[in-house]
Amino acid sequence: MASAASVTSLVDEVNCPICQGTLREPVTIDCGHNFCRGCLTRFCEIPGPESEESLTCPLCKEPFRPGTFRPNWQLANVVENIERLQLVSTLGTAEEDDCPEHGEKVYFFCEDDEAQLCVVCREAGAHAAHTVRFLEDAAGPYREQIQKCLACLRKEREEIQEIQSRENKRIQVLLTQVATKRQQVISEFAHLSRLLEEQQGILLAQLEKLDGDILKQQEEFEFLISGEIYRFSTLVEELEEKNERPARELLTDIRSTLIRCETRKCRKPEAVSPELGQRIRDFPQQALPLQREMKKFLEKLCFELDYEPAQISLDPQTSHPKLLLSEDLQRARFSYKWQNSPDSPQRFDRATCVLAHSGFTGGRHAWVVSVDLAHGGSCTVGVVSEDVRRKGELRLRPEEGVWAVRLAWGFVSALGSFPTRLALEEQPRQVQVSLDYEVGWVTFANAVTQEHIYTFTASFTREVFPFFGLWGRGSSFSLNC
Structure with a gap:
């Protein structure tokens, strides 16, 4: 047992330099000194000439920032143990192994009451019918239980730490993707801004030219029409004067006067020539290059921000003999008649499945599968690990390296550890499968309505392949590449 002097000496070591009392919720600052959290917080709040950026340690005057002090859990445990020793020393100097009731040394343990006993306690009537053992004998089974619990707890802690590591990596990948997308958006919109400015200049220049041509034709029109008005005004005045004269x-x-008036030719000039009018009507066509550039911009932007379209084809070396593949390896149909397919380690022999010819070891990829279940049956789409089981029964679940959904007549199921039937607004006929290898997402969506179907979260370490399965007469699928 620690002496009172040693306990007092330890107490002095765990005093707060600010309040001079025992440390409460000890925290450590940049220089390594420890203080009560409350004392240091109040110290930081005291108004003074220093700003928050120039606060200094009350002991060594080293600068520190208020947001950098951190809890010192080890020191907190030391303080707690010292206080416990103080309490024991104040209660008396009795030996820890002595019975508090009889003052005799404790040798036994009552399993019924979970009580530690001395010789006098054991002989007492209260424990006569109980199971009493020596301390070490009684502790043995409990030590074994503790070891088992420790093994389980350590294993679970390791699993949690693995989850923490995996999720932190996933977060970092997502942050990197977001940063990349941010740069892509900035770059693409800067390009678009330059393009819009250039196209604006072109269109405004063309409008300026049209404006000048209209004004030029207006001047020509005014000159011609003024001449015609003058000519007709002269004839009108001549006839009015003639009409006012006596008959002789x-x-x-x-007769010559009337002939001259009757045979006049009236020129009716147009203010805008047909050619200029056609140019004005055709002006919207000048914006077609801009329209094409905008379309290219949107397509490129969506491509940069979304998944890369995967160009995939089916691998006949993996196809189950009941699947009929098209010559271009873009379609498959289920048949009860077995094909004459040579056996190989890559071929599925029980599960009516087929893989894509090429897999992925990174990146973000998407492909669309059109499903035809007009005559019943089912179709399975997703991805599998390269070491997925090819021979014998294949259990379609993530634990076996399969991340897929099954489409059947009237319902869709996510093939997790336990199949889950999904509630969708409509039965998809085209399914978009999206793979984000680094993040570990396999996402399914209705390719027509963009309705989300399901997302698996995994941790990929091997190459993964697009995966397809069929069952039932007449069921088929095709790749929309």
């Missing part, structure tokens, strides 16, 4: 003067050269 009116009849003089009347």
Whole structure:
């Protein structure tokens, strides 16, 4: 048992330099000194000439920042143990192994009452009918139980630590993807801004030219129309004057005057020529290059931000003999008639499945599968690990290296550890499968409505392959590549 002097000496070592009392919730700052959390917090809040950035340690005057002090759990445990020793020393100097009731040394353990006994306690009537053993004998089975519990707890702790490591990696990958997308958006919109400015200049220049041509034709029109108005005004004045004269003067050269008026040719100029009018009507066509560039921009932006379309084909070396593959290896149909397919280690012999010819070891990829179940049956789509079982029964679940969904007549199921029937707005006929290898996501969506179907989360370490399965007469699928 620790002496009172040694306990006092330890107490002095765990005092707070600010309040001079025992440390409460000890925290450590950058220089290594420890203080009560409350004392240090209040110290940081005291107004003074220093700003928060120039706070200094109350002991060594080293600068520190308020947000950098961290809990010192080991020191907190030491303080707790010292206080426990203080309590024991104040209760008396009795030996720890002595019975508190009789003062005799404790040798036995009562399993019924879970009580430690001395010789006097054991002989007492209260424990006469109980199972009493020596301390070490009684402790043995409990030590074994503790070891088993420790093994289980350590294993579970390791699993949790693995989950922590995996999820932290996933978060870092996602952060990297977001940062990359941010740069892509900035770059693409900067390019679009330059393009829009250039196209704006082109269109405005064309409009300026149209404006100048219209004004030029307006001047020409005004000149021509003014001449016609003058000519007709002259004839009108001549006839009005003729009409006011006496009959003798009116009849003089009347026939030539009338012939000159009747045979006049009236020119009716147009303010805007047909050619210029057609140019004005065709002006919207000048924006077609911009429209094409905008379409290319949106397609490229969506491509950069979304999954890369995968160009895949079926691998006949893996196909089950009941699957009929098309010559272009883009379609498959179920048949009860076995094909004459040579056996190989890569071929499925029980599960009516087929893999894509190429797999993925990284990146973000997507492909679309069109499913035809008009005559019943089912179709399974997803991805599998390269070491997936090819011979014998294949259990379609993540534990076996399979991440897939099954489409059957009237329902869709996610093939997890236990199949889960999914509630969807409509039965998908085209399924988009998206793989994010680094993050570990396998996502399924209705390729037509974009309705989300299901997402698996995994941790890929091997190459994974697009996976397809069929069952039932007339069931088929095709790849939309």
